[in-house]
Amino acid sequence: MEDPLLAKLTNVFQEVFADNSLSVSRGTTASDIKGWDSLAHIRLMLSVQRAFRVRLSAAETSQLRNVGALVDLVRMKQGRG
Amino acid sequence: MNGELFSELCWLPKPPDDFYAQCKSLLRAEGQQGRRVRALASCALDENGLNALAKVVETLRANPGALGPLTPFKLGIASNATTHFLVPALVATAARHGIALECVEGGFDQAMQEACDPLSGINSARPDAVLVAIDYRGLPLHAAPGDSAAGEEAVSAALSRLDFICRGFETNGGTTCIVQTLARPVESSFGSLDFSMSGTNRHMIDSLNRRLAEGLRGTTALLLDVAAFAETVGLAEWHDPAIWNIGKVPFAMAYLPIYAEATCRLIAALRGKSRRCLVLDLDNTLWGGVIGDDGLAGIVLGQGDPTGEAFLEVQRTALALRDRGIVLAVCSKNDEATARAPFRSHPEMLLREEHIAVFRANWNDKATNLEAIAESLSLGLESMVLLDDNPVERGLVRDLLPEVAVPELPDDPALYARTLLAAGYFEAIAFSAEDRTRASAYQENALRVALRDSARGVEDYLRSLGTIIDFRRFDSAGRKRIAQLINKSNQFNVTTRRYTETDIARMESDPACLTLQVRLADSFGDSGMISVVICVREGDEWRIDTWLMSCRVLGRRVEDAVLQELVRRAKPLGVRRLIGTYVPTERNKLVEDLYARLGFELVEHCEDGLTRWALSVEDHVATELPLRATHSAPHELSGAST
Numbered sequence: 001m002e003d004p005l006l007a008k009l010t011n012v013f014q015e016v017f018a019d020n021s022l023s024v025s026r027g028t029t030a031s032d033i034k035g036w037d038s039l040a041h042i043r044l045m046l047s048v049q050r051a052f053r054v055r056l057s058a059a060e061t062s063q064l065r066n067v068g069a070l071v072d073l074v075r076m077k078q079g080r081g
Numbered sequence: 082m083n084g085e086l087f088s089e090l091c092w093l094p095k096p097p098d099d100f101y102a103q104c105k106s107l108l109r110a111e112g113q114q115g116r117r118v119r120a121l122a123s124c125a126l127d128e129n130g131l132n133a134l135a136k137v138v139e140t141l142r143a144n145p146g147a148l149g150p151l152t153p154f155k156l157g158i159a160s161n162a163t164t165h166f167l168v169p170a171l172v173a174t175a176a177r178h179g180i181a182l183e184c185v186e187g188g189f190d191q192a193m194q195e196a197c198d199p200l201s202g203i204n205s206a207r208p209d210a211v212l213v214a215i216d217y218r219g220l221p222l223h224a225a226p227g228d229s230a231a232g233e234e235a236v237s238a239a240l241s242r243l244d245f246i247c248r249g250f251e252t253n254g255g256t257t258c259i260v261q262t263l264a265r266p267v268e269s270s271f272g273s274l275d276f277s278m279s280g281t282n283r284h285m286i287d288s289l290n291r292r293l294a295e296g297l298r299g300t301t302a303l304l305l306d307v308a309a310f311a312e313t314v315g316l317a318e319w320h321d322p323a324i325w326n327i328g329k330v331p332f333a334m335a336y337l338p339i340y341a342e343a344t345c346r347l348i349a350a351l352r353g354k355s356r357r358c359l360v361l362d363l364d365n366t367l368w369g370g371v372i373g374d375d376g377l378a379g380i381v382l383g384q385g386d387p388t389g390e391a392f393l394e395v396q397r398t399a400l401a402l403r404d405r406g407i408v409l410a411v412c413s414k415n416d417e418a419t420a421r422a423p424f425r426s427h428p429e430m431l432l433r434e435e436h437i438a439v440f441r442a443n444w445n446d447k448a449t450n451l452e453a454i455a456e457s458l459s460l461g462l463e464s465m466v467l468l469d470d471n472p473v474e475r476g477l478v479r480d481l482l483p484e485v486a487v488p489e490l491p492d493d494p495a496l497y498a499r500t501l502l503a504a505g506y507f508e509a510i511a512f513s514a515e516d517r518t519r520a521s522a523y524q525e526n527a528l529r530v531a532l533r534d535s536a537r538g539v540e541d542y543l544r545s546l547g548t549i550i551d552f553r554r555f556d557s558a559g560r561k562r563i564a565q566l567i568n569k570s571n572q573f574n575v576t577t578r579r580y581t582e583t584d585i586a587r588m589e590s591d592p593a594c595l596t597l598q599v600r601l602a603d604s605f606g607d608s609g610m611i612s613v614v615i616c617v618r619e620g621d622e623w624r625i626d627t628w629l630m631s632c633r634v635l636g637r638r639v640e641d642a643v644l645q646e647l648v649r650r651a652k653p654l655g656v657r658r659l660i661g662t663y664v665p666t667e668r669n670k671l672v673e674d675l676y677a678r679l680g681f682e683l684v685e686h687c688e689d690g691l692t693r694w695a696l697s698v699e700d701h702v703a704t705e706l707p708l709r710a711t712h713s714a715p716h717e718l719s720g721a722s723t
Contacts, residue, residue, distance in 0.1 A: 014101065015101065015129040015130075015133075016129050016132075018101060018104060018105075018129070018132060018133030018136055019101075019105075020101045020102055020105065038328075039165050039166070039328070042166075042324070042327060042328045042330070042334075043128065043129070043132070043166070043334075046128075046324070046334050047128075047129060050335075057323065058323060058326060058327045061327075
């Protein structure tokens with residue numbers, strides 16, 4: 001069964017990369033998505049923070065290895081909030 | 082919660098559900114797409130939406146003509162911060178204002194180098210304007226609390242750096258600068274004492290902003306009041322230390338849309354695209370309740386009732402706009418006598434019939450009425466704003482007349498006035514004596530029209546006006562209004578060439594140019610400057626580079642008088658022929674036959690509709706006109722010889 005958090009995250013990715021056919025999984029990394037450079041990363045992190053109402057620090061967002069790590073980070077922050 | 086009005090552009094409708102799909106389909110669209118792009122840009126887009134739409138604009142730019150009918154504009158951006166985020170926000174937002182914006186970014190923190198080097202990326206691109214997006218971190222403003230000499234010195238040094246950058250772009254890039262006020266950082270030193278203590282951030286930035294604004298007066302540079310926007314949404318929201326540290330982004334990304342909106346309003350105003358007429362609905366927009374049902378005694382308006390006060394504020398806002406030259410009109414589904422009754426006899430009404438240039442109350446649909454209002458004021462639909470509480474009417478007008486701006490309104494009338502003003506439809510980059518009387522000028526015009534109906538003949542009527550037409554060459558006193566006319570006249574404009582104040586200043590002293598600023602006054606009032614002509618001498622010919630006229634004075638034989646003046650000035654200078662060009666646009670069909678009417682001969686008819694005309698100065702016969710010309714001093718005549 002698909003993780004609902006991942007599904008919502010997919011919507012965020014689609015808006016940030018302006019591509020409504022984009023799909024992401026836990027294993028997706030920056031090199032899998034065209035246009036995911038450092039600027040897009042900032043845009044993505046801000047959109048994630050707004051969509052999930054969490055606050056992520058620079059240290060946290062610069063260490064993410066893949067989408068799965070981002071899902072876990074968001075879930076942890078939400079759990080705390 | 083009220084801050085959302087600005088961060089989420091609440092006066093704009095929400096984007097359609099398939100916004101991203103529409104963007105995607107536009108990427109592959111053929112032919113002219115400017116209107117579709119503008120329609121999407123006119124939604125309340127966040128930074129992702131703006132980014133997606135900017136991609137569309139950048140892609141379409143590769144096909145010549147694909148962005149038509151948007152007006153091209155090239156903007157340089159020099160900053161001490163990361164500008165990569167600004168660019169897509171600006172490009173997409175500009176489309177909302179009818180501009181096809183192309184941005185040229187300077188290197189990171191390279192404003193000074195970009196300005197001073199004639200071959201820099203920005204200068205060599207010859208932009209129409211440069212946005213000097215420098216915030217407090219980009220200037221040498223080191224706090225020295227209590228040391229007033231050091232504080233003053235820091236402010237002066239910061240101002241002269243900004244001045245140096247602007248002059249650099251003006252000299253080396255031949256362009257105009259848009260300079261920002263500084264949004265003060267949140268962090269204080271002492272607390273409330275900061276404001277009175279010289280050398281603190283608060284004291285220095287306050288003084289810098291004031292001196293910057295005063296220093297720009299009388300120059301061609303424009304002020305973008307970032308400080309005002311930052312304070313409006315709250316400095317603690319505006320400044321985001323985390324995002325500065327991560328990406329050197331100068332303010333919280335949530336405010337990119339409003340920052341871009343503020344910047345593009347200035348650019349649009351520079352291109353004469355600000356709106357000029359506010360059309361008001363009546364029931365539940367100017368008063369609470371329905372006049373046809375509730376009657377004069379039943380409508381809610383006036384002090385002592387919170388709803389009544391909210392509607393008073395709407396009326397006060399409309400009157401204040403009228404005082405700065407915005408024309409007011411009424412468009413309401415009502416019987417006319419019923420609709421006029423509150424204006425005539427409700428004691429709390431601030432708006433009276435004398436304030437309304439066109440009053441249309443009937444049972445036709447609003448789109449038809451808006452078209453009629455625009456026509457009777459000789460204004461284009463893109464000059465109009467409709468304030469209406471009814472979402473159905475708003476939707477209908479947006480659908481049928483997408484050129485008309487129709488702000489979304491919140492449920493609570495207490496926020497109507499604020500929402501209307503937040504939308505910034507009436508952005509002005511200058512305010513002249515003529516602007517102050519513009520709204521009444523439109524009304525005088527309506528009066529003249531009424532009188533014309535009763536006059537025996539048009540010529541008799543015109544003669545009865547006792548019109549005086551005054552000709553002067555361009556001078557510094559007229560420069561602002563000349564620039565305004567050159568950049569906003571669309572209908573009576575044979576070539577629609579736009580020039581900046583810098584260009585105009587150059588023409589004042591160019592011996593090869595014959596320039597004319599034309600003013601009109603009559604027994605009804607002073608119309609101010611209403612026409613501008615620029616001729617460029619080539620051998621024994623004058624090529625008419627620009628000839629435009631305000632549509633308020635159509636049908637008064639002004640164009641005949643202008644031609645007579647040109648001929649009068651041409652003869653002693655040995656100019657033998659006048660060469661006129663008509664460059665067709667969507668808006669200037671009015672002057673397609675101007676040269677033919679005035680006795681010019683057609684010499685060329687190009688495939689794209691452009692026509693060229695010639696008139697022999699010798700053969701021109703002056704006829705008697707219903708205007709009396711006053712001529713400037715004769716010594717001026719020698720100025721145009723080479």
